Structures are given as structure tokens and as C-alpha cells.
Amino acid sequence: MKRAYLELKQLTKAFGKGADMVVAVDAIDLEVQEGDLVTLLGPSGCGKTTTLRMIAGFHTPTSGDVMIDGVSVNEIPPNKRPTAMVFQNYALFPHMTVFENIAYGLRIRRESDEQVKEKVARIMNLIGLEGLADRQPRQLSGGQQQRVSLARAMVMEPKVLLFDEPLSNLDAKLRVSTRLEIRKLQQRLGITSVYVTHDQEEAMTLSDRVVIMDRGKIQQVGSPVEIYSHPVNRFVAGFMGKANFLEATVKALEETEIVLEYCTKTIQAPRWDKRIKEGDEVTVVVRPESVFLEESQEDLIEGTVVNSVYFGSQMLYEIEMPDGKVLQAEIADPQDHPQFAKGHTVGLSFKSRSLHVLAKE
Amino acid sequence: MKQQSKSRVQQINEIKKLIREPFLFISILVIFYLLIVFVLFPIFQVFKTSFMIDGQLSLKNYRDVLRQSYYIRPLFNSILLGLIVATIGTFVGFVFAYAITRTPMRGKGIFRLIATFPMVSPPFVVALACILLFGRSGIFAGAIGNIYGLTGLTVVETIAYAPTAFLALIGVLQAIDPSLEEAAMDCGASRGKVFSTIIFPLALPGIVSAWLLVFIQSLADFGTPMILSGNYQVLSVQAYLQITGMFDLARGSTLAILLLVPTVIAFYLQKYLLSKKSYVTVTGKPTSATIKNLEWYIKYPIYAMCFLFALIVLLFYGMVVWGSFQKLWGVDSTLTLRNYVQMWKIGKKYIKDSLLLSLIVTPITGILGMFIAYLISRKQFIGRNLMEFSSMLTFAVPGTVVGIGYILAFNNPSFLMPVTLTGTSIIIITLLIFRNLPVGIRNGVAAIEQIDPSIEEASIDLGADSGTTFRKITLPMITPAFFSGLANCFVRSMTAISAIIFVVSGRWNFITVAVLGFVDNSQYAQAAAMSLLLIAIVVLALGLIQLITNRLGKGMQSFSIIE
Ligand SMILES: Nc1ncnc2c1ncn2[C@@H]1O[C@H](COP(=O)(O)OP(=O)(O)O)[C@@H](O)[C@H]1O
Ligand SMILES: [Mg+2]
Numbered sequence: 008m009k010r011a012y013l014e015l016k017q018l019t020k021a022f023g024k025g026a027d028m029v030v031a032v033d034a035i036d037l038e039v040q041e042g043d044l045v046t047l048l049g050p051s052g053c054g055k056t057t058t059l060r061m062i063a064g065f066h067t068p069t070s071g072d073v074m075i076d077g078v079s080v081n082e083i084p085p086n087k088r089p090t091a092m093v094f095q096n097y098a099l100f101p102h103m104t105v106f107e108n109i110a111y112g113l114r115i116r117r118e119s120d121e122q123v124k125e126k127v128a129r130i131m132n133l134i135g136l137e138g139l140a141d142r143q144p145r146q147l148s149g150g151q152q153q154r155v156s157l158a159r160a161m162v163m164e165p166k167v168l169l170f171d172e173p174l175s176n177l178d179a180k181l182r183v184s185t186r187l188e189i190r191k192l193q194q195r196l197g198i199t200s201v202y203v204t205h206d207q208e209e210a211m212t213l214s215d216r217v218v219i220m221d222r223g224k225i226q227q228v229g230s231p232v233e234i235y236s237h238p239v240n241r242f243v244a245g246f247m248g249k250a251n252f253l254e255a256t257v258k259a260l261e262e263t264e265i266v267l268e269y270c271t272k273t274i275q276a277p278r279w280d281k282r283i284k285e286g287d288e289v290t291v292v293v294r295p296e297s298v299f300l301e302e303s304q305e306d307l308i309e310g311t312v313v314n315s316v317y318f319g320s321q322m323l324y325e326i327e328m329p330d331g332k333v334l335q336a337e338i339a340d341p342q343d344h345p346q347f348a349k350g351h352t353v354g355l356s357f358k359s360r361s362l363h364v365l366a367k368e
Numbered sequence: 369m370k371q372q373s374k375s376r377v378q379q380i381n382e383i384k385k386l387i388r389e390p391f392l393f394i395s396i397l398v399i400f401y402l403l404i405v406f407v408l409f410p411i412f413q414v415f416k417t418s419f420m421i422d423g424q425l426s427l428k429n430y431r432d433v434l435r436q437s438y439y440i441r442p443l444f445n446s447i448l449l450g451l452i453v454a455t456i457g458t459f460v461g462f463v464f465a466y467a468i469t470r471t472p473m474r475g476k477g478i479f480r481l482i483a484t485f486p487m488v489s490p491p492f493v494v495a496l497a498c499i500l501l502f503g504r505s506g507i508f509a510g511a512i513g514n515i516y517g518l519t520g521l522t523v524v525e526t527i528a529y530a531p532t533a534f535l536a537l538i539g540v541l542q543a544i545d546p547s548l549e550e551a552a553m554d555c556g557a558s559r560g561k562v563f564s565t566i567i568f569p570l571a572l573p574g575i576v577s578a579w580l581l582v583f584i585q586s587l588a589d590f591g592t593p594m595i596l597s598g599n600y601q602v603l604s605v606q607a608y609l610q611i612t613g614m615f616d617l618a619r620g621s622t623l624a625i626l627l628l629v630p631t632v633i634a635f636y637l638q639k640y641l642l643s644k645k646s647y648v649t650v651t652g653k654p655t656s657a658t659i660k661n662l663e664w665y666i667k668y669p670i671y672a673m674c675f676l677f678a679l680i681v682l683l684f685y686g687m688v689v690w691g692s693f694q695k696l697w698g699v700d701s702t703l704t705l706r707n708y709v710q711m712w713k714i715g716k717k718y719i720k721d722s723l724l725l726s727l728i729v730t731p732i733t734g735i736l737g738m739f740i741a742y743l744i745s746r747k748q749f750i751g752r753n754l755m756e757f758s759s760m761l762t763f764a765v766p767g768t769v770v771g772i773g774y775i776l777a778f779n780n781p782s783f784l785m786p787v788t789l790t791g792t793s794i795i796i797i798t799l800l801i802f803r804n805l806p807v808g809i810r811n812g813v814a815a816i817e818q819i820d821p822s823i824e825e826a827s828i829d830l831g832a833d834s835g836t837t838f839r840k841i842t843l844p845m846i847t848p849a850f851f852s853g854l855a856n857c858f859v860r861s862m863t864a865i866s867a868i869i870f871v872v873s874g875r876w877n878f879i880t881v882a883v884l885g886f887v888d889n890s891q892y893a894q895a896a897a898m899s900l901l902l903i904a905i906v907v908l909a910l911g912l913i914q915l916i917t918n919r920l921g922k923g924m925q926s927f928s929i930i931e
């Protein structure tokens with residue numbers, strides 16, 4: 008049975024005083040289960056790094072608690088905390104070899120020479136750093152430096168492993184392969200981890216759970232699927248994947264369905280939010296991949312193609328809707344579908360199951 | 369209200385954290401004690417003495433000084449001299465810096481060496497050379513009129529302090545991205561336009577700051593006017609004479625404060641300017657293309673000026689060498705080693721004392737400077753700003769003021785310093801340490817700020833405490849800067865005069881004081897011999913330290929030995 012291993016309770020951090028005060032993290036609550044990898048996802052400046060640094064102990068919370076394994080660690084200085092961090096710029100010690108870098112923390116802990124050697128060798132094997140022990144950090148590629156930094160944190164067998172955008176300095180290809188490796192390692196060793204990123208794709212592929220943050224507050228916590236299919240607000244919907252927002256009115260409520268009127272036409276969507284009532288103005292989240300296009304017909308919503316971009320595996324259309332808004336549609340396998348030129352009037356329909364209705368904010 | 373209590377909680381947390389690191393906590397307390405006793409207390413004493421008459425607070429000293437032209441004169445003279453020297457010195461420095469960074473001049477290394485050489489010798493060596501050249505029995509006697517006064521002071525101080533401007537401006541010009549100039553030329557701007565619309569505006573804060581640096585140095589200079597001022601009285605010398613000649617501590621202190629005020633203003637202006645110049649972009653070196661196609665009518669005048677200045681520097685120092693071998697200056701030009709023998713006989717003790725004291729002072733200053741640099745750039749603690757301010761203070765305060773402060777503060781026991789220090793080696797050692805500390809700190813801060821803080825955080829994250837992190841991570845990375853700080857400190861100790869002259873005694877004396885003594889007795893040849901010995905020691909030490917760092921820092925970034 009999993010249990011809450013890392014807990015943040017009403018955690019708050021304010022920088023500066025008086026008029027210059029910035030509340031970087033605003034009373035957030037979070038529970039991370041043992042062995043899980045949780046990502047903090049949000050736009051730049053939303054307080055992810057600050058949160059992570061409070062967990063590591065580099066920032067003292069203005070108020071609130073950080074609990075690890077049921078014990079508050081607020082009073083414990085960073086060097087005594089059972090956390091280890093992988094830094095964005097790796098922060099390798101430039102005057103030490105790879106081996107010395109990885110062994111550093113173990114040596115501080117005064118582990119015996121044999122033990123240090125054994126542990127470092129094991130982790131270097133695991134992470135794929137064989138044969139690099141005597142290199143200087145500057146003789147390594149970016150990817151290798153990243154691994155050393157990961158090894159240096161993991162070898163400490165921390166209770167909580169922290170990552171601050173560890174892949175942002177790597178090129179796109181390396182980023183994808185490295186994040187898969189991080190995930191595999193983390194699962195294999197079962198280390199509870201908190202991972203900061205602003206890249207939603209990274210968050211989706213890595214995490215057991217995703218925490219969406221904005222302006223110092225948590226917007227939503229959930230599995231990647233939950234968040235993608237049932238975002239709680241427009242911010243989350245827009246941040247996690249692409250989204251179109253349609254303004255509609257609720258015409259009727261059924262047990263599991265909600266009937267909406269949009270531009271004089273009727274659409275149906277699953278019913279989630281039980282607070283929504285008949286007659287309410289609502290926002291419908293439409294993912295671009297849930298839009299179907301065909302020649303316009305009597306009972307379909309009509310739109311005009313204003314732009315189309317061909318990506319090979321998919322076709323992206325921009326369509327002006329009757330209400331003047333522009334909607335994005337992604338058509339997979341464009342070869343199997345009719346193609347529409349700019350200016351063409353098309354008929355739209357939606358994959359009902361993947362629509363998501365939000366109450367007006 | 370709520371906010372305030374929050375920040376108080378944070379403060380308490382900070383204190384708690386600090387107490388949990390006892391080494392750090394105790395060091396901070398000790399450093400504060402030292403700074404209070406050896407930096408703030410002496411300066412406070414100068415203020416106090418200048419504002420006190422018979423134990424009563426009074427402005428009488430200032431009224432007296434400002435009313436009598438005899439005293440107000442030196443204030444104007446000092447400032448006028450400072451203005452002239454700063455302007456000419458900055459101009460010379462700029463031409464040199466421009467030549468080094470923006471022209472294809474050949475022999476840049478040698479020009480650079482010559483132009484910075486006056487920095488490793490005490491300024492009064494140039495004054496001595498000036499006497500040997502243009503003095504009553506000089507080779508070009510009378511060629512520039514009476515050298516005892518504004519003319520002589522201007523010539524000598526310009527040679528002595530243009531290097532300061534030069535070094536500051538090299539940094540400024542190097543930081544201006546040459547692609548900006550290329551872009552401007554691309555847009556059709558001529559060389560002149562590029563200079564007036566791009567280089568000059570971008571360099572202006574740096575130029576003003578270099579000007580202020582030279583102004584401060586000229587104002588604070590003691591050795592040169594001591595030798596050359598003649599009837600042109602300046603503050604630093606007058607303050608000294610009031611105290612050592614007239615035993616008038618109050619008046620001496622008052623003059624010292626008058627000297628302090630413009631210097632401190634200039635210093636903070638300069639700091640402010642430097643903190644604002646952030647829009648200068650630091651990128652690569654000038655590409656050869658911009659440099660190579662420089663028009664002749666721009667190149668040659670610049671070369672000529674550099675050549676002339678280098679020639680003058682060589683002439684001055686050459687004269688000291690030549691003079692040191694003359695049997696009797698201006699009378700008997702037989703070559704002899706007698707001056708060296710005599711100088712050694714009289715000066716042995718001075719040389720030994722200065723060497724010993726400087727060797728004690730240098731490592732202490734180096735370590736303390738680095739440690740304070742580390743504290744103020746990496747640690748959060750209450751009083752951090754005060755620590756930074758007070759440890760950098762002696763940088764802005766003229767040596768004369770510090771010297772007077774030390775006499776006033778340590779002549780008698782006080783609750784801060786329960787024993788009398790006057791006459792001991794301790795007073796010289798502490799004076800040198802705290803006078804040179806700012807250089808070490810500035811070096812250290814620059815080096816530490818280049819280290820990404822996350823590297824130290826990584827160490828702490830892995831379980832090391834602050835002390836271990838400093839020892840194992842920060843220290844090795846700042847070692848080059850540390851040694852360059854040592855070099856600096858040693859040079860500054862050996863060539864110190866303005867403050868030292870107040871605290872030397874029969875028991876402990878200083879080589880620079882001996883040179884001044886020779887000059888005072890018109891024993892120019894011995895003075896020259898001793899100056900050369902002093903320069904030789906300094907150059908030797910610099911070479912040695914350079915050697916060590918080259919060994920040490922095979923892979924590490926190199927550094928230049930002079931700031
Ligand atoms: N040391 C600091 N002092 C003042 N403000 C800070 C400091 N660190 C972060 N902030 C501010 O706090 C907010 C959140 O920053 P951060 O946690 O770094 O965001 P993120 O990592 O999500 O991009 C930002 O507005 C930032 O400017
Ligand atoms: Mg961040």
C-alpha cells in the first residue's frame with residue numbers, strides 16, 4: 008500500500024518586503040506517494056523552482072511545512088536533509104573528476120573507501136558512465152554531464168530526489184531518450200521524485216502524477232490522462248496540450264450527457280461537473296484531434312478554412328467559425344481524408360467522448 | 369502587520385540556522401570585532417577629534433580651518449591637482465587602452481608592461497626620477513620650470529596613476545562587442561561616427577569611473593607631494609605636518625576629514641557608476657577585420673602617443689637606475705656601487721622589517737579577504753551589508769586619514785583594545801591587513817561571483833556543511849584569484865607609505881619611509897638605490913607567485929597579476 012511520503016502543507020514563500028513583495032509560492036498543499044514521480048508543471052515564473060528549493064532546504068518557507076516520511080524537515084538544514092537534487096546546469100565540480108564528483112557526498116558521509124568505490128562503480132554502470140571515471144567534467148558532452156549529475160544525486164540513495172528542469176540544456180533528441188532513461192531508473196530504484204519542468208510533453212511521459220501550477224498556486228493535480236481529459240479550468244486545458252475553447256449554452260442535462268447549443272447547432276458532451284445547470288453559459292474544451300471535417304451539410308456546423316499546414320503525419324487546419332473565432336483542427340493520416348483549400352466552406356463535427364465542459368470562470 | 373511578523377520569523381530562522389553552524393557563527397562575530405576595532409574605530413576617532421574641543425562637541429576646528437587661507441588653501445590645491453591629474457591621466461589611459469584593444473599596434477605586450485609598471489613601484493620613485501631629471505642638478509635642469517609645485521606634481525602623478533585608468537579602461541573597451549562597431553559601419557557610419565555614437569557613449573560610465581579612480585588616488589597621494597609639493601601645499605601632507613610637526617591632533621584630524629569627504633564622495637560615485645553599466649555586452653574579442661583596416665590618420669597619432677608615454681616611463685625609471693650608480697649626483701658622474709653599500713648599511717633594518725611584516729601580512733590578508741568575500745557574496749546573515757561596507761571602507765579612505773586614526777585609536781588602551789599598540793609591530797601589521805583587505809575582498813568577490821551558486825548548493829545538497837563546501841569546492845576554484853590577491857597585497861604592503869608613516873617607530877620601520885628620508889636629506893643616489901632594491905623585491909615576488917599559479921592552475925583559467 009502506497010502512502011504519502013512527501014507532504015507540503017500550506018507551503019508559502021514570499022520574496023522581498025512591502026510593495027516589492029512577490030508571493031512566489033502561495034499556500035500550496037501536496038502529497039507525493041512513496042516511489043512516485045510527480046512533476047511540477049507550469050509557465051516560467053509560476054513558482055516551481057521555489058517550491059523545489061524549499062523541499063531541498065535552500066529556501067526557508069515563509070510559512071507552512073515540508074514533511075518527509077511523516078516528519079517536518081523545516082528545521083533541518085539542506086546538508087542534513089535526505090534529499091538530493093539534479094541541477095538544471097548540472098553544477099558539476101569543475102576541479103574534480105567524474106569519480107570524485109559522484110563520490111563527493113559519500114565521502115562527506117565518511118563512508119569507507121571500499122564502499123565508496125563500490126557504490127560509485129555500481130551507479131556509473133547503471134547510468135552508463137563506464138570508463139569515464141577519470142575525466143574532467145569539461146571533457147564530457149552535455150548528455151554525459153547530465154548523467155554525472157544524475158549519478159551524483161542517485162548514489163546518495165536520497166529519500167526524495169529533486170530535478171529542476173534537468174533536460175533543458177540538452178538537444179531535442181537527447182532530451183527524449185534521457186527522459187525515458189530517467190523514468191526507468193527512477194522506477195527501478197523506486198525513489199520518490201519531484202520533477203520540475205515547463206515542457207508538458209516531458210511531464211506527460213514521465214510522471215505518475217502532474218501538478219499544474221500558475222502564479223504560485225496549484226491549479227490541478229492528477230495523472231497525465233486525468234489532466235488532459237478533464238482539466239479543471241481554461242489555464243490547465245491550454246497548458247496541457249492544445250485546446251480550442253467554444254462558448255456554448257446548456258440546453259438539457261441527461262444522466263451522463265450534456266446537450267449544448269453552439270451557433271444554433273446542437274452538440275453533445277459527457278457530463279462531469281454536476282454543478283452545471285440548464286441554461287448555463289459554458290466553455291467547451293475541444294482538442295484539435297477531436298475535430299472531424301467533411302464537405303458541409305445541412306446539420307453540421309459550418310466554418311471556413313483560413314489556413315492549412317501539412318506536417319506529413321497530420322494536417323493542421325485553421326477554421327473560422329460562425330462566431331468569428333478561429334478553431335484548430337488536426338487531421339491524422341491526411342492521405343486518407345479529403346483535403347480542403349483555403350477559403351473552402353467545411354462542415355465540422357466533434358468526437359463527443361473527448362469534449363470537456365467547463366463552467367464559466 | 370502580518371507581513372512584518374512573517375519576516376521576523378524568517379529572521380529568527382536565519383539566526384537559528386547560523387547557530388547550527390558554529391564555525392560560521394563564531395567567525396562572523398570575530399570578523400565584526402576586528403572590523404570595528406581596526407576599521408571603524410580609528411576613523412571614528414578622527415571624526416571625534418575633529419569635532420571636539422576640551423571634551424566638548426564643537427565646530428571650532430572647522431571654523432578655524434575654513435577661515436584661515438593658510439588651511440583652506442591646501443583643500444583647493446588638492447582638488448585642483450586631482451582634477452588635472454585625473455583628466456590627463458584618464459586621457460592617456462584611454463589612448464593606451466584603445467591602442468591595445470582596437471588597433472593592430474605591434475608589441476602590445478611590451479607596451480602593456482611598460483604602461484602598468486608604475487603600479488608596482490611606489491609613486492614617489494617617479495617623483496625621485498623627476499628630481500634627477502629636472503631638479504636643480506638634474507640632467508634637464510629647469511626644462512619644465514620649477515618642479516617643486518603644481519607642474520612637478522602633475523607630471524609625476526600622471527605617470528604614476530595613468531596606469532590605473534589604463535587598466536580600468538582596457539576592461540571597459542574589451543567589454544564592448546566589436547560587432548556593434550561593425551554593425552554601425554554597416555549602416556554607413558564613418559570611424560569618427562562609430563567612435564562618437566557607439567564606443568564613446570558605451571564606454572562613458574567606464575571613463576568617468578576611471579577618472580574618479582585617478583582623482584581619488586591623486587587626492588590621497590602622500591609620497592609625491594611630500595617630495596615635490598614645495599609651496600603648493602596639499603591636504604595629505606599638511607595633515608601629516610600638523611600632527612608630526614606641530615603635535616596638533618585636532619587640526620590634523622580636521623584636515624584629514626576635509627580630505628576624506630571628497631574622496632568618499634568620488635568613491636561612491638564611482639561604485640554607483642560601475643553598478644549601472646550593465647548594458648555593456650561581454651562577448652568575444654575584436655575581430656581582426658575591424659582592427660586591420662584602421663585608417664593611418666587614426667592609427668599613427670595613437671601609436672605616437674603610446675610611444676611617447678612609454679618612452680617617458682622608461683626615461684624616468686632609467687634615470688633612477690642611472691642615478692643609483694653615480695658617485696655624486698650632478699657633480700661626479702663616476703660609476704660606483706658605493707651607494708648600494710651605503711644604502712644597505714643604513715637601510716638593512718628597514719628592509720628586513722618591511723619584508724618580514726609584509727610576509728606576515730600577505731597570507732593573513734589573503735585568507736581573511738577570501739573568507740569575507742565568501743561570506744558577503746554567498747551567505748545571508750544579519751549585518752552582511754554592514755560587513756561589506758566596513759571591510760571595503762578603507763579603500764575609499766585616504767591613507768593619511770587611516771594613519772591618523774590609528775595613532776588616535778591605539779596610543780592609549782581603550783575598552784575595544786585594552787593594550788597600547790603604538791610602537792609595536794601589531795599596529796603596522798593590522799594597519800596593512802585592513803588597508804589591503806578591500807583589494808583581496810574585491811578580487812575574491814569577483815572570483816566567487818563567477819562560480820555558479822548551484823555548484824555550492826550541490827555540495828550542500830550532498831551533505832557538506834558551509835565550512836566543508838568552502839574548503840573543498842569554493843576554495844580550489846578561487847585559488848588563482850587568491851594568489852593574485854596575495855601578489856597584490858604584497859606589492860601594496862611593500863610600497864605603502866601614506867598611512868604607514870604615522871605608525872612606524874624606532875623598533876619597527878619601513879623601507880618606503882627610509883627612501884623618503886634619503887630624499888629629504890638630498891641623498892638622491894642612495895634613495896635611488898633603495899628604490900631599485902624595493903622594486904626588485906616586488907618584481908621578484910610577483911614572478912614567484914606567477915610561477916606558483918602557473919604550476920597550480922594548469923587547467924584553470926589564468927589571471928593577470930595586477931588587478
Ligand atoms: N531569490 C529570489 N528573490 C526574489 N524573487 C524571486 C527569487 N526567486 C524567485 N523569485 C520570484 O519568484 C517567482 C517564482 O520564481 P521561480 O520559482 O523561479 O519560478 P519557476 O521556476 O516556476 O520559473 C518569480 O516571480 C521570481 O521572480
Ligand atoms: Mg525554474
